[in-house]
Amino acid sequence: xxxxxxxxxxxxxxxxxxxxxxxxxxxxxxxxxxxxxxxxxxxxxxxxxxxxxxxxxxxxxxxxxxxxxxxxxxxxxxxxxxxxxxxxxxxxxxxxxxxxxxxxxxxxxxxxxxxxxx
Amino acid sequence: xxxxxxxxxxxxxxxxxxxxxxxxxxxxxxxxxxxxxxxxxxxxxxxxxxxxxxxxxxxxxxxxxxxxxxxxxxxxxxxxxxxxxxxxxxxxxxxxxxxxxxxxxxxxxxxxxxx
Numbered sequence: 001x002x003x004x005x006x007x008x009x010x011x012x013x014x015x016x017x018x019x020x021x022x023x024x025x026x027x028x029x030x031x032x033x034x035x036x037x038x039x040x041x042x043x044x045x046x047x048x049x050x051x052x053x054x055x056x057x058x059x060x061x062x063x064x065x066x067x068x069x070x071x072x073x074x075x076x077x078x079x080x081x082x083x084x085x086x087x088x089x090x091x092x093x094x095x096x097x098x099x100x101x102x103x104x105x106x107x108x109x110x111x112x113x114x115x116x117x118x
Numbered sequence: 119x120x121x122x123x124x125x126x127x128x129x130x131x132x133x134x135x136x137x138x139x140x141x142x143x144x145x146x147x148x149x150x151x152x153x154x155x156x157x158x159x160x161x162x163x164x165x166x167x168x169x170x171x172x173x174x175x176x177x178x179x180x181x182x183x184x185x186x187x188x189x190x191x192x193x194x195x196x197x198x199x200x201x202x203x204x205x206x207x208x209x210x211x212x213x214x215x216x217x218x219x220x221x222x223x224x225x226x227x228x229x230x231x232x233x
Contacts, residue, residue: 009158033220045208045224091160095220104149104168104212105176106222108160
């Protein structure tokens with residue numbers, strides 16, 4: 001069975017601080033996909049990134065960066081120079097490849113509430 | 119505009135009063151599913167559908183029904199809602215036939231309160 005753990009329930013930082021959100025996953029599949037979503041106070045889910053299990057290159061997009069390490073089953077997300085607009089709930093998620101028995105389903109972590117204070 | 123729509127967006131109801139939350143997508147996607155989001159639990163899949171007339175249970179199906187009579191629509195039915203079904207609900211779709219099976223398109227969410 002798949003499992004995603006976000007051990008940090010809530011994080012509070014002051015603007016301009018860097019912050020890292022941790023995500024650890026469990027799966028028996030060799031091919032899988034990892035995701036991060038942002039949920040602002042308005043409630044919708046905003047897709048941030050999708051990474052397949054064969055691509056361990058780190059990714060940077062503006063102030064956002066992701067560190068994927070298969071050896072530790074982790075897919076951590078760092079926000080550099082945080083801003084108040086980054087305040088949201090962030091979810092890490094995992095899905096199987098199409099050869100799996102439950103492909104299509106996303107297994108989500110519990111979410112991390114990030115509050116950035118001015 | 120390609121999108122997944124849900125109605126209503128907000129609903130307050132009473133225990134036992136049957137309700138339906140509609141989900142519709144205009145992208146001709148084969149796969150559709152419902153999730154519920156609860157604090158500390160993340161999102162969990164309720165039901166999913168691989169195509170018209172093909173539905174199956176997800177992780178938390180108790181108390182819910184679904185149907186898939188048309189490709190675009192996937193309503194979620196609560197025949198006798200209870201307070202423990204108070205939650206934020208998301209509908210999602212995936213374009214399986216195109217091979218982009220890991221592109222999830224989420225609806226805006228429906229916040230349901232059962233008193």
